[in-house]
Each structure stands twice: as structure tokens, then as C-alpha cells.
Amino acid sequence: MNSPLISMSRRLRKTPFTSRVMRYGVKAFTVYNRMLLPTEFDSLQEDYWHLCCDVQVWDVGAERQVSIKGPDADRLVQWMTPRNISKVALDQCAYLPLADEHGKLVNDPVGIRLAEDHWWLSVADSDVILWAKGLARGAGLRVAVTEPDVWPLAVQGPKAEDLVARVFGEEIRQIRFFRYRRMAYRTSQFIVARSGWSKQGGFEIYVNDVNAGQQLYDELFAMGEDLNVRPGSPNLIERMESGLLSFGNDMDSRHSVLEAGLGSFVSLDDDIPSLSHAALRAERERPAQRRLLGLMIDAEDGPMPVSEQPFTAQSVDEEHPYGSLQEALFLSEQTGHSLGSQVYSPRFRKQLATVMIEEPLLSEVEHHGQCEVVLEDGQRVTARVCTLPFDFTWMESSMVV
Amino acid sequence: MNSPLISMSRRLRKTPFTSRVMRYGVKAFTVYNRMLLPTEFDSLQEDYWHLCCDVQVWDVGAERQVSIKGPDADRLVQWMTPRNISKVALDQCAYLPLADEHGKLVNDPVGIRLAEDHWWLSVADSDVILWAKGLARGAGLRVAVTEPDVWPLAVQGPKAEDLVARVFGEEIRQIRFFRYRRMAYRTSQFIVARSGWSKQGGFEIYVNDVNAGQQLYDELFAMGEDLNVRPGSPNLIERMESGLLSFGNDMDSRHSVLEAGLGSFVSLDDDIPSLSHAALRAERERPAQRRLLGLMIDAEDGPMPVSEQPFTAQSVDEEHPYGSLQEALFLSEQTGHSLGSQVYSPRFRKQLATVMIEEPLLSEVEHHGQCEVVLEDGQRVTARVCTLPFDFTWMESSMVV
Numbered sequence: 027m028n029s030p031l032i033s034m035s036r037r038l039r040k041t042p043f044t045s046r047v048m049r050y051g052v053k054a055f056t057v058y059n060r061m062l063l064p065t066e067f068d069s070l071q072e073d074y075w076h077l078c079c080d081v082q083v084w085d086v087g088a089e090r091q092v093s094i095k096g097p098d099a100d101r102l103v104q105w106m107t108p109r110n111i112s113k114v115a116l117d118q119c120a121y122l123p124l125a126d127e128h129g130k131l132v133n134d135p136v137g138i139r140l141a142e143d144h145w146w147l148s149v150a151d152s153d154v155i156l157w158a159k160g161l162a163r164g165a166g167l168r169v170a171v172t173e174p175d176v177w178p179l180a181v182q183g184p185k186a187e188d189l190v191a192r193v194f195g196e197e198i199r200q201i202r203f204f205r206y207r208r209m210a211y212r213t214s215q216f217i218v219a220r221s222g223w224s225k226q227g228g229f230e231i232y233v234n235d236v237n238a239g240q241q242l243y244d245e246l247f248a249m250g251e252d253l254n255v256r257p258g259s260p261n262l263i264e265r266m267e268s269g270l271l272s273f274g275n276d277m278d279s280r281h282s283v284l285e286a287g288l289g290s291f292v293s294l295d296d297d298i299p300s301l302s303h304a305a306l307r308a309e310r311e312r313p314a315q316r317r318l319l320g321l322m323i324d325a326e327d328g329p330m331p332v333s334e335q336p337f338t339a340q341s342v343d344e345e346h347p348y349g350s351l352q353e354a355l356f357l358s359e360q361t362g363h364s365l366g367s368q369v370y371s372p373r374f375r376k377q378l379a380t381v382m383i384e385e386p387l388l389s390e391v392e393h394h395g396q397c398e399v400v401l402e403d404g405q406r407v408t409a410r411v412c413t414l415p416f417d418f419t420w421m422e423s424s425m426v427v
Numbered sequence: 428m429n430s431p432l433i434s435m436s437r438r439l440r441k442t443p444f445t446s447r448v449m450r451y452g453v454k455a456f457t458v459y460n461r462m463l464l465p466t467e468f469d470s471l472q473e474d475y476w477h478l479c480c481d482v483q484v485w486d487v488g489a490e491r492q493v494s495i496k497g498p499d500a501d502r503l504v505q506w507m508t509p510r511n512i513s514k515v516a517l518d519q520c521a522y523l524p525l526a527d528e529h530g531k532l533v534n535d536p537v538g539i540r541l542a543e544d545h546w547w548l549s550v551a552d553s554d555v556i557l558w559a560k561g562l563a564r565g566a567g568l569r570v571a572v573t574e575p576d577v578w579p580l581a582v583q584g585p586k587a588e589d590l591v592a593r594v595f596g597e598e599i600r601q602i603r604f605f606r607y608r609r610m611a612y613r614t615s616q617f618i619v620a621r622s623g624w625s626k627q628g629g630f631e632i633y634v635n636d637v638n639a640g641q642q643l644y645d646e647l648f649a650m651g652e653d654l655n656v657r658p659g660s661p662n663l664i665e666r667m668e669s670g671l672l673s674f675g676n677d678m679d680s681r682h683s684v685l686e687a688g689l690g691s692f693v694s695l696d697d698d699i700p701s702l703s704h705a706a707l708r709a710e711r712e713r714p715a716q717r718r719l720l721g722l723m724i725d726a727e728d729g730p731m732p733v734s735e736q737p738f739t740a741q742s743v744d745e746e747h748p749y750g751s752l753q754e755a756l757f758l759s760e761q762t763g764h765s766l767g768s769q770v771y772s773p774r775f776r777k778q779l780a781t782v783m784i785e786e787p788l789l790s791e792v793e794h795h796g797q798c799e800v801v802l803e804d805g806q807r808v809t810a811r812v813c814t815l816p817f818d819f820t821w822m823e824s825s826m827v828v
Contacts, residue, residue, distance in 0.1 A: 032433035033455040033466035036767060037552060037675030054434040057458035060552065060675065065434035127564060132557065151438060151461065153554035156533065160558045163528060163702070164565020274438030274461065301564070366437060 038062055041087030041177045042236045043243055050257040058088035058151045064259040071372055074263040077226055081185035082258025083246050086223070086230070087177030092135070092147040092155045096169035099143045101299070102162055106132070108283060108300045110293035114139050119204045119219050122147070123291055124154065125302035129282040129309055132157055134273045136221065138206065138232075146232075148178065150273035161301075177239060179231045181246060185253045186228035192249045193242070194218060198229065214238040223260040225268035262369045266378045269415020276366035276380045277318055284309055285382070287318045287414055316384040318366070319391070320416050321409040323377040323399065374418055383411075439463055442488030442578045443637040444644055451658040459489035459552045465660040472773055475664040478627055482586035483659025484647050487624070487631070488578030493536070493548040493556045497570035500544045502700070503563055507533070509684060509701045511694035515540050520605045520620050523548070524692055525555065526703035530683040530710055533558055535674050537622065539607065547633075549579065551674035562702075578640060580632045582647060586654045587629035593650045594643070595619060599630065615639040624661040626669035663770045667779045670816020677767035677781045678719055685710055686783070688719045688815055717785040719767070720792070721817050722810040724778040724800065775819055784812075 032038075032055050039061040053066040064085055067073055076082065094102055104111050107122040108129075114120045116139055124132040124147075133154045135147040147154055159171045181190050190198050194209045198218060201207055206219035217232040233239035247255055271277060277286035283306060284292075294307050366380035383391060391397045391411045399409045433439075433456050440462040454467040465486055468474055477483065495503055505512050508523040509530075515521045517540055525533040525548075534555045536548040548555055560572045582591050591599050595610045599619060602608055607620035618633040634640035648656055672678065678687035684707060685693075695708050767781035784792055792798045792812045800810045 029432050030449075030453055031430050031455040033457040035457060035673075035676055037673065037679075038457065048431075052431055054432040056434040056436060056439065057461075060458075126560065153557050156554050157557035157561045159527065160561020160563075161565045162561075164562045164567075166565075272436075272438065275436055278438075 032057070032062075041085055042233070042239050043085040043087060043177070043179065046240070046243055047085050047257055052257070059090045059149065059153075061088035061090070063088040064257070065262075066259070067257055070261065070263060070369075073258055074261050074372070076254070076256055077183050077224060077258055077261055077264055079184065080254040080256070081181060081183035081189050081228075081250060082256055083243065083250075084180035084182060084222075084258050084260065085177075086180050086260070087233075088151075089148050089178045089230075090155075091174055091176045091232070092149055092158055093144070093172045093174050094147065094158060094169050095141075095144040095172075096167075097143060098162070098167040098169045099145055102158060102167050102169050102171075103137065103145050103147075104298055105161060105301050106158065107137075108292040108294065108298075108302045108306055110296045110298050111137065111139075112298070116141070117205050117207065119206060119221055121291055123283045123286075123288045124157070125283050125300075125306070127301050127305060129284065129302045129305035130279055131273065131277060131281055131283060131286060132279065134271070134288070136204075138217065138219070140217075146174075146176075148230075152273070152279075174234065175236075176232050176234045179233050179239065179243065179246075180222045180228060181231070182222045182224045182228035182258065183226045185250075185255075186226070189246060189250045189253055189255060190218070190229050190231075193245055201229075211242060212238050216242075223270060224264050225270070226264065262367065263371060263373075266367055266369045266380075267371055267373065267416065267418070271318075271380075271414070272367060277382065281316070281318070281382060282306065282309060285314065285316050285318060314385075314388065316382050317388055318380060318382050318414065320412045320414045321365075321377075321379040321381055321397075321399065322412065322416065323379075323401075323407055323409045324375075378416060379409075380414065433458070433463075442486055443634070443640050444486035444488060444578070444580065447641070447644055448486050448658055453658070460491045460550065460554075462489035462491070464489040465658070466663075467660070468658055471662065471664060471770075474659055475662050475773070477655070477657055478584050478625060478659055478662055478665055480585065481655040481657070482582060482584035482590050482629075482651060483657055484644065484651075485581035485583060485623075485659050485661065486578075487581045487661070488634075489552075490549050490579045490631075491556075492575055492577045492633070493550055493559055494545070494573045494575050495548065495559060495570050496542075496545040496573075497568075498544060499563070499568040499570045500546055503559060503568050503570050503572075504538065504546050504548075505699055506562065506702050507559065508538075509693040509695065509699075509703045509707055511697045511699050512538065512540075513699075517542070518606050518608065520607060520622055522692055524684045524687075524689045525558070526684050526701075526707070528702050528706060530685065530703045530706035531680055532674065532678060532682055532684060532687060533680065535672070535689070537605075539618065539620070541618075547575075547577075549631075553674070553680070575635065576637075577633050577635045580634050580640065580644065580647075581623045581629060582632070583623045583625045583629035583659065584627045586651075586656075587627070590647060590651045590654055590656060591619070591630050591632075594646055602630075612643055613639050617643075624671060625665050626671070627665065663768065664772060664774075667768055667770045667781075668772055668774065668817065668819070672719075672781075672815070673768060678783065682717070682719070682783060683707065683710060686715065686717050686719060715786075715789065717783050718789055719781060719783050719815065721813045721815045722766075722778075722780040722782055722798075722800065723813065723817065724780075724808055724810045725776070779817060780810075781815065 038057055044062055047064050052064045055062045056065050106124045109122050119136050119138050122137040123134045133150050133152050135149040138146040155173055162169050201220045203220050206217050208215050209218045214235045219230050221230050222228045368379040371378050396408050396410050398406055439458055445463055448465050453465045456463045457466050507525045510523050520537050520539050523538040524535045534551050534553050536550040539547040556574055563570050602621045604621050607618050609616050610619045615636045620631050622631050623629045769780040772779050797809050797811050801807055
């Protein structure tokens with residue numbers, strides 16, 4: 027059986043770089059904010075090793091910006107997030123979980139403070155623009171909420187700084203983590219931030235001009251030839267190993283900020299007018315009913331087939347309509363524990379997965395630090411249960427370098 | 428060059444029917460409301476002829492429902508749409524364009540009045556739930572806005588009524604167009620409406636139970652064998668010929684309700700508290716600046732390659748970052764006129780396209796009724812420009828039956 031293709035249409039928007047990633051032989055796309063986001067070039071594992079060794083240019087135009095500008099911009103952003111934004115400086119980015127009045131997640135953007143009265147929210151996959159416009163319109167706030175023509179381009183990997191310095195100049199080396207500068211490029215000016223959806227180091231360049239952005243894309247490849255630059259994309263293996271969560275995969279709008287383990291990004295002790303504050307404060311006082319945890323399973327005989335196999339009917343679990351391809355592995359004795367993300371780590375020779383575990387199983391696995399899972403071949407194995415991000419120090423002896 | 432695959436993940440939600448459409452050999456999916464929506468089984472043209480002759484079962488679970496319930500439900504829905512909802516009866520569905528305070532489209536759902544204080548909006552591809560929640564929360568309305576576990580299943584085609592009657596009983600023949608009844612199925616009860624995203628007749632069944640829905644799916648195939656029942660999906664050829672618009676393809680949030688040609692679905696002369704009323708009334712008094720129109724082009728030598736070719740880098744137009752695969756055809760002398768949908772009609776032997784035409788070209792083409800377009804091979808041809816839906820009566824002589 028052939029794997030299904032993605033059916034193209036204008037509704038699934040291209041970026042200024044889509045034709046280039048097609049020429050570079052992209053193998054698969056996902057759809058993110060109704061925009062094409064590449065997921066694989068050579069193979070998940072080859073892309074992974076290359077990202078960890080060299081430098082990649084990523085078309086992450088699907089990270090759409092929601093621009094909130096006006097006298098009430100701070101008020102609206104603070105209403106939307108339980109994290110105190112008053113300390114975010116003018117050259118700073120901040121990870122801002124957004125939550126509704128029940129404390130449930132709406133999105134988890136990186137907020138960029140562009141001016142005293144102007145934010146960009148670089149959003150994960152949901153229409154934050156409609157949420158922000160609705161709140162603003164309903165409450166009569168003085169803000170303009172728009173989606174600017176901006177398509178981020180990420181340069182990631184240990185050689186990213188060298189490559190970006192060749193194009194933008196040595197000044198970019200002074201940009202600290204989650205800080206940005208406005209950098210000239212030809213006749214344009216781009217926001218360049220030290221950030222990105224990997225832990226291999228690098229920058230995100232907020233391209234706001236199609237032609238200049240395409241020139242930049244080509245120049246990054248021309249200038250990076252000796253650095254072994256290649257096209258890439260957020261990589262599931264690297265993301266899981268690095269403990270970066272994906273809204274919609276690991277947690278979604280059914281889960282609270284605290285259940286998703288984002289407690290360190292909220293400011294519940296500060297007196298701030300956030301929509302979710304009351305609910306989250308109350309939730310903090312109660313015993314947790316569910317919690318996002320990690321599973322680590324010893325994988326025998328090298329990579330297990332789950333993360334490599336094509337999408338076939340046989341791998342679809344009929345009993346889990348919300349589930350995905352990768353849900354071939356599930357908790358055996360309990361229902362309702364769908365896996366979030368799952369991948370084989372070739373470096374640590376482990377299957378890694380995230381799972382939202384509910385009571386009463388939660389207390390049990392937190393006590394034992396392990397649980398039994400059933401693999402797709404019916405085999406029952408013991409999985410180590412841990413908090414996120416995964417802690418690999420205990421298993422360094424099994425590491426592949 | 429291979430066509431890219433769709434990269435599966437939990438974020439791209441499955442429906443209770445996904446494993447079944449995979450077994451039936453679905454060739455391609457699109458992503459709609461972050462859910463998998465099949466687009467092709469045999470081929471676009473074979474699916475088309477079959478839909479027009481027999482009966483198909485469609486997994487349209489991606490038509491998510493936004494439930495609005497509470498004492499202020501009517502108030503919120505009326506705020507969101509410029510169409511007067513006061514006359515929508517308790518067993519009725521209504522096409523409800525949603526618009527913001529500038530009259531710009533937010534979505535174009537079918538609204539289903541379930542009770543005096545309860546609506547479902549069966550939405551196109553955008554997070555109406557966040558818009559509705561934001562407005563309600565911002566203005567303090569007394570409504571609960573939720574996404575229920577409902578996955579519509581459509582039965583479409585000239586033999587659809589016979590098939591649905593075999594499963595649900597003869598009573599369904601009495602359901603009028605855009606009306607619904609609550610029908611028992613095993614131990615469940617489903618909303619069954621005479622509606623659907625084709626003009627070949629049929630029903631949409633709002634499945635609210637996974638197991639019963641899967642039994643229903645299988646029973647429709649078992650009972651319909653002699654009717655030549657097959658899996659299908661909304662079909663681009665049939666949709667274009669029938670003049671059914673697609674939000675995100677033909678028009679989007681940059682366009683007003685009136686520019687999209689939806690003037691007959693708004694009630695600007697009624698005194699209703701709609702958010703977009705003032706803007707749309709003002710727009711009605713001004714000369715139109717842009718308008719969604721149709722293009723018909725004589726296609727020589729049978730199907731032109733545009734709608735059949737796989738997605739290749741060569742077909743991607745670098746200068747139109749918002750464009751799509753099908754944008755190989757464009758207006759020659761003007762920029763900014765991206766095509767919406769485009770398809771070859773084998774019945775009428777014409778290329779059909781929608782295009783949002785702006786002034787000053789708009790006056791010109793409305794005067795001449797035609798314009799020049801450039802095909803992907805560089806050929807310049809004359810296209811007939813018309814209002815939508817396409818009027819095929821003038822070309823019946825060229826019709827293939």
C-alpha cells in the first residue's frame with residue numbers, strides 16, 4: 027500500500043521558500059497554521075545527525091506572527107498569558123503559554139516585544155489571531171490585531187553562528203539567548219533572534235520581504251557550502267531528546283498549563299490581570315489529576331519500526347480516534363492514555379514517548395517510576411517513567427556518540 | 428521527482444473513519460481544522476463521474492462543530508453573522524457567513540439550530556471556537572462554547588436517498604433540503620440533515636459515538652453494494668461545476684462577505700445586532716473594489732495538465748508566495764490576482780477557475796466579459812469572465828454526458 031500524498035491547494039499556504047525546499051527534495055510536509063511545513067529531507071535519522079553536527083536552514087514560515095499593537099497591547103497579552111510579561115525587555119523574546127479562563131492551553135507562542143505598545147506572538151498551530159481579536163473586540167480594547175507578512179527562516183546547528191555571521195556580520199555573535207536585534211540585509215531590515223526549535227544553537231530570522239528573503243535563503247546556502255549546510259526542519263528525534271514540547275502533539279486545548287508541566291513559565295504568585303490566574307491558582311492547591319510525563323523504553327536490535335515505517339492502515343489504531351501513526355505503543359491496562367509524541371533515539375538507543383497520565387495510574391507510576399506498555403508486536407515491556415525533559419545522564423554508558 | 432507525502436502526527440487528528448478510508452486506498456489527504464480529510468480515491472475524474480452517477484460515503488469528520496449553548500447563544504451567533512438568524516427554525520440548517528467588524532470573512536459555516544438556546548456551527552477551516560470564545564469572554568456573554576465529539580459522515584450522490592433510507596428507514600425521505608431530524612441508530616441518536624458539500628443530493632449524519640459511527644460506516648457499504656457505493660470525498664470538479672465556494676481557497680480573511688459574492692446570504696436591511704453590519708452597509712454604498720469571479724477557458728485536446736499533474740517544484744510560482752499548485756494559470760497583465768480554485772471540467776470540456784479581480788481590471792473585465800490569461804506553457808488565451816456559480820447553459824452543445 028502506498029503512503030498517502032498531501033493534497034495541495036491554495037488553502038494550504040506556501041511560503042516564499044516552498045519552491046526551494048521542493049527543489050532540495052523535501053520528502054514530506056506537515057500542515058501548520060494552514061501552511062506547509064517541511065518535516066523530512068534525507069530521512070529523520072540522517073537529518074538528525076546532520077543537525078547535531080553541522081548547520082541547517084529551515085523554512086519555518088508556518089510560525090505565523092500575531093501582531094498586537096496599540097495602547098492596550100500589554101493589557102491584552104497579559105490577559106492571555108499567566109506569565110508576568112512586565113519584565114520582558116525591549117530586545118527580548120519570551121515563551122508565553124496562553125490559557126483560557128479554565129487554565130486550559132490555547133497555544134504556546136514565543137512572544138517578541140517589538141516596542142512598548144507592540145508584540146508579535148510567534149504561534150504554534152492554532153488561530154491565536156481569532157482568540158486575540160475576539161477578546162479585544164468583546165472587551166473594547168484599543169489594539170490592532172493582525173497577521174503581518176512575515177515568514178521566519180531558522181538557521182540551526184552547531185555551525186549556525188558562523189554561517190549567520192558570514193551573512194549578517196560579526197555583530198550577531200553578541201545576541202544573547204532569546205534576545206534579538208534588527209539587522210540590515212540588502213535594502214531590508216530583519217528581526218534576528220537567537221532562538222529556534224532545537225537545542226543545537228542558532229537563530230530565527232523574521233523575513234518580512236519575499237525577494238530579500240529568497241536572496242537570503244540562497245546566500246545562506248552559497249556561503250555555507252564548506253560548513254556542509256543543508257535544508258532541514260524541526261526534527262522529531264532532536265526535539266524529543268531536547269525536551270521541546272509540541273502543542274497539539276504532547277498537549278492540547280484539553281490540558282491545563284500545569285498539567286502540561288509548564289508551571290515554571292507562569293507567575294501565579296504575581297498580582298497580574300491574567301484570564302487564567304484564578305483557575306490555575308485553584309488547580310495548584312489540588313492534587314494533580316493528570317500530568318505530562320516521559321516514557322523511555324530499551325529498544326532492542328537497533329531502531330524499532332515504529333518511527334520509520336510508512337503510514338499504513340495496519341498501524342492505525344481504530345480504538346483511538348484521536349491517535350496518530352505513532353500510537354502503536356500504548357499503556358496496556360488503562361484506556362484514555364494516548365501517547366503524544368514518540369520516536370526512536372539512535373543516540374541513546376531508547377524509544378522515547380510523551381504521555382498524559384491520569385489518576386489513578388498517575389500515583390502508581392509516580393511511586394514506581396515505571397509502568398508496563400505493550401508494543402505494536404504485542405510484546406509487553408517495562409518503560410521507565412520520568413519527568414520532562416528526559417534525563418539521559420543515568421544512561422550515558424549506552425550512548426552512541 | 429516524487430510528490431511529497433503527508434507527515435502524520437497526533438496534531439493532525441484522525442477521525443473514527445480514517446483507518447477505514449486507508450483500507451479503501453485513499454490516495455491523498457488534505458488537512459482541514461487540523462484533521463485528516465480525504466481528497467482522492469481512484470482519481471479526481473473517476474471519483475467525479477462516480478459521484479454524479481451513484482452514491483459515495485464521505486469521511487467529513489474534519490467539519491468540526493462549534494457548540495454555542497446558553498441564554499446568550501442567539502445573541503452571540505447573531506453578533507458573528509450578518510445574516511438574520513431569527514427566522515431559522517428548530518429543525519433547520521442555514522449557511523451563515525461569519526464576519527468581523529470590518530466585514531471581513533472569519534469562516535462560512537452551516538449553522539444548525541438544535542434548540543432555542545443551542546447552536547452548532549459546522550465550520551470551514553479556521554478556529555471559530557477561539558473567535559466565539561474570545562467574543563463571549565470579552566463581552567461577558569452567558570454561553571458555553573465547546574467542540575463536541577462529533578464527526579460528520581456524508582452520503583452523497585443520486586442514489587444517496589435510497590441508501591440512507593435502507594439504513595435509517597423511509598422517514599428520511601421526508602426531510603427537506605437544509606432540514607434535519609434526530610434519527611435513532613442502534614443505541615445512539617444522530618442528527619441527519621439533507622445537506623452536503625455537493626449538488627448531487629444526499630445527507631450529512633452527525634456521528635456523535637465512535638463505535639456506532641463505525642458500525643454505520645460499515646453498514647452503509649454492506650447495504651449499498653448493489654447501488655455501487657464507494658468511498659469518496661468533496662470533489663474539486665463537482666464543487667467547481669456546482670458553484671460551491673471553499674473558504675481559504677476561493678476567498679479568505681482578506682476578503683469581505685460582499686467581495687466574496689455572498690450578498691444574498693446577509694440581511695443588511697434588517698435591524699440586527701451584527702458586528703459586521705455597519706461596515707458591510709457602508710461597503711454596499713461604495714463601488715466594489717474587488718470581486719470574486721469565474722474564469723472559463725476552452726481546453727483543447729481534453730484535460731489540460733494543470734489539475735492532473737503531481738505537485739512538482741516546476742509548478743510552483745515563486746513570485747506568488749500565497750499561491751498554490753494550481754496557480755500555473757494567471758492573469759497576464761496584472762499582479763495580485765491569484766487564482767482561488769482551478770480545475771478541468773471533463774463534462775463541459777472547460778478549465779474553470781475562480782479569481783478575486785481588483786480594480787481597475789475589474790471594470791474592464793466586467794465590461795468586456797473576458798480577459799487574457801497566460802497558461803503554464805506560456806500560451807496566451809482568452810478566458811470568459813462570469814459571475815458565480817458558472818452558467819453552463821450557453822455551452823450545452825459542448826457538453827459530454
